[in-house]
Amino acid sequence: MVTSLESDPPGAAPSSTHAGLLGRWGATMVRNARWVLLAWGVVVVALGALAPSVFSSLAGAGWQANGSDSVQVRELARQHFGGQGSTALQVVVHSDRLTVADPAMQHVIDQVTGVLHGDQRIASVVAPQPGTSISRDGHTAIVLGGARAGSDDMVRVADDHKGRLTGLSTPDVQVNPTGASALWSDFNQANHDAMITAEMLSWPVTLAIMVLAFGSLVAAGLPLLLTLAGLVASAGGLVLLNEITPISVWAMNFAMMFALALGIDYALFLVVRFRAGIRRHGDPLAAVSETMDTAGKAVLLSGLTVLVSLSAVLLVPAPAVRTMAVGIMLAVVFVLAATLTLLPVVLGRLGRRVNAASLPWARRQQHRSPMFARWGALLHRRPWPFAVGALALLILLTIPVFGLKVAMPSIQVVPADAPVRQGYDTVQQAMGRGAPGMLQIITPAAESSEAARIAGGVHGVTAVMPPQPAPDGSGYSLIQALPADDPSSPQFETTLDRVRDHMPDGSLVGGAAAENVDLQTALDNYLPLVVGVILGLGFLLMLAALQAPLIALLGAVVSLLSTTAAFGAAKLIFQDGHGASLLGFTPQGFLDGWAPVFFFAMIFAIAMDYTVFLLSTAKEHYEITGEPSAGQLEGLAHSGRVILAAAGVMVAVFFTFALADPLPPKEMGIILGVAVLLDAALIRLVLLPALLRLTGHGAWWCPAWMRRVLPKISFTHG
Known part of the structure; x- marks a missing residue:
């Protein structure tokens, strides 16, 4: 017997009396609406005053591996050789x-x-x-x-x-x-312009999807307004944070994109649940309490999952990569805070007016979707064919990952008419292909002649400049070695390794191109650690929330599968060049080096976001009925439409970046868009519900000793 929450009569007594912690929190926000609105007004005005300067204030560099030989060479050159x-x-x-x-x-x-x-x-x-x-x-x-x-x-x-x-x-x-400084100047400007253009294109598309999902202009506008408040606050927050430690300008680019996507997701989940609550109770306060006690818990858990996933990126010793994660985390914190404080107030004030300016068909719309109820019933009857089909397709897309190559971006990611690109090409034509990647060797003065002789004999080095003693008498010498190969080629990395292997003790080899190689090495070395930490923490968070080890493990594993499938698609597109002419780019023959670490964290966070929405709803119905069929069927019936709408918004936001001219935002938009599409279509709406059906009670089983250790969390209300 499957019980639906929609079965309660519209006039049922409000159930806020026995509300949980978040339910009481929501009611408190509504009762103190003036203070909440005042606090957010102060935050938005104060931080909003700083927001316009965010792009000019934030740092433009930071793409380096802290502690590497190349960074040490740069600092020694700045201190002793006139920079x-x-x-x-x-x-x-x-x-x-x-x-x-x-x-x-x-x-x-x-x-x-x-x-x-x-x-x-x-x-x-x-x-x-x-x-x-x-x-x-x-x-x-x-x-x-x-x-x-x-x-x-x-x-x-x-x-x-x-x-x-x-x-x-x-x-x-x-x-x-x-040179490197001019390259980052032009590169950051091109990417900033592309980001702004993509954001402007995504807003009207997003609004259209929201209107279709809600059927009400008022309800559709709420997520956008709240996301805007979170964006303004996070922009100002980044400016303040930049006063403490340099924050990459890319942090704001990613924060804008993620805040829009996740903010709409969170608000969508709460507004849909509130509309069902106001229809059932008629009392805005009771509806807010029920919404926060159920959907609010899922949103809080989702936000924590995103923050945990991105926190693993902080392990990588690269300032730009770390601060990009910090930027997104700050945006998520503000968006999450707005969703859990400001949104309950707005919903409580609106009450039934949340459905104002509704389309005619939307007035009959219920929280429980008949379409997804029928889809859930079909998966219930035939779980194996759908599970095997979805799994086979994901594995097929994952296979190309084993041939994935990564490297730091080449000069080709800068527009052809950019001054730095023209200067780079001129230097190559006049002085040799390796000239832009000149190696810099800093060595003790007593070893300088020997170091120059060794460098000149290394295969792949075409010329060595005479040692230049430090003018400050520090006892160092600077030697410049001209490599034969383009700085982005594998041969250059081989030459760099040879030079380093043969240098006398106390010598350091660096240069702009060497910094890229050292950064790529650090990213490769830290990738397994970051992936392991994300998977482990994601599983533990899901376990604590759901108190069901099997479904928590399955949720983490299928999220990993959607992530690897997205990178498999990225390999086919950006490395092999399939669809390159359609998307308007020239393949580099590899994926940008920071993509695996950073995008893995972002994709896994998004995947777990949808996992939380589905499984928290399924757990709610399982707790009410004690029947696994209710968890599978009603979980999909109540969350399927929200997941589909949220995925539509995210895909629209991410795919607008595919229109960008610079390659990095194009990569980002397509990889994240494909990941969301695969995750929503194949995993959340097919594979995971089928696994719930196949595992039955086992999905929600928890040993007694574990239940005693885990925190007591319930997704039911009242």
Whole structure:
């Protein structure tokens, strides 16, 4: 016998008397509505005043492996060699017709030198030198602005001067800033523009999906308004946090996307449940109490799962990767806080008016979906064919993962017309394919001659510059070695390893391209640890909430399966190039190196989000009836429409990033969009309900000793 919560008569007595902790919390929010609204008004106004400066305030660099040899080389170069390390600003001056000896070209070089001299963040300006920074034909020269400031400030130097520097170009002479700092400047700008465009495109699509899901303009608008409040607060919060520790500008990009997607998910789950409650009770306070006691617990658990998953990324010793996770976590905290405090107040004030401006068909809409009830019944009758079919498709998509290659992004991710890309191409054409990846070797002065001799004999090194003693008398020497291969090629990494293997003791090898290699190595090394921590913590959180070890384990495993399937699809698209012409990009032959660690955490968090929505609803009905069939059938009937609508919103948000020109946001949008599509369509609406049917009472069984240890959590109300 299956019992539905919709069976209570509309006039049933309010059930808030015996509400749990979250039910009482929701009622308290409603009773203190003025204070809640005032508090949120202060938060939004105070942090909102800082929000407009978020992109100009946040850090532009941080893509490094802390403690690596290459980062040590950069810091030693900044301290002892006038900042001639990887973050130095390089300005390429080139002419097809003129040479460096020509007065017109020399005049432009002098102007470039003057611009660099005028910035206190530049420690020294090194004029073009024959044999090192002037091409053999004399048509290309590089002016070097040494870094006095840190890597983030040097990106701001590039931001501040690239327009003025390129403006020095004449009909005969082209000027383009290049190097790591200029690259991150152009790269961040291109990605910021792409993110903003994608967000603007996603809002109207999202609103349309919400109207279809709710059938009411008022109900559809609530999640968007609450998400906006969370976004404004998180933007201002990031500005404040940046005063304590540098936060990558990418943190805000990801926070915007995740806050919109998750904020709508959470609000959707609560608003749908409130509409059912107000229909049953007629009393807004009782409806809010019931909503928070049931759906509110699921939202809180989901938010904690997201935060736990992303916290594992903090283990990776890369500032940009860590702070991207921090940005998303901060956005989730604000969105979760708005959902659990501000939303109950708004719902309590609206009452039945939550259904205002409804479409005609929506007035008959119930929380329990007849369509998903029929779908659940079909899965109940024939679980094996659907389970095997969904599992086979997911495994088929997972297989390509075993051929996945990862590497740090190449120069191709920057638009072809960006100054840094043009400067990079000019340097390669004039000085060799490996010139943009110049190796920097810092060694004790006594070992410098031997180090230079060894470096010159390494296969893959085409030239070695004479050792340059530190001008401050610190006892170090700087040697620059020119590799033969492009910095993004596997051969470059091999050459770097050879040089490091043969250097005398006390020598360090770095450079901008070496920093990328070291970062990729760190990401690869930490990936198993991050995955293990996410899986372990996700399972423990689900176990504590559901108090059912088998279904908690199955929930974690199927979430892992949807994640690997998404990366399998990513391999086919971005590494092998299937659909590249349709999506408008040139394949690099690999996936960006930070994607496995970071996207794994994001995808797993989203997958567990849907798992919580489905299993918490199923557990609620199992607790009421004691029948596993009720958990499977009614869980799907009551949460299926919400999961489908939430997935539609997320897919719309993520896929808008597929329209971006830069490759990284395109990768992000497609990978996350595919992950959500696979997770909702194959796992939450097919495989997991089928597993509930096949495992029966075993899904919810918990040994007595474990039940005594776990916290007492129930998803029923009253």
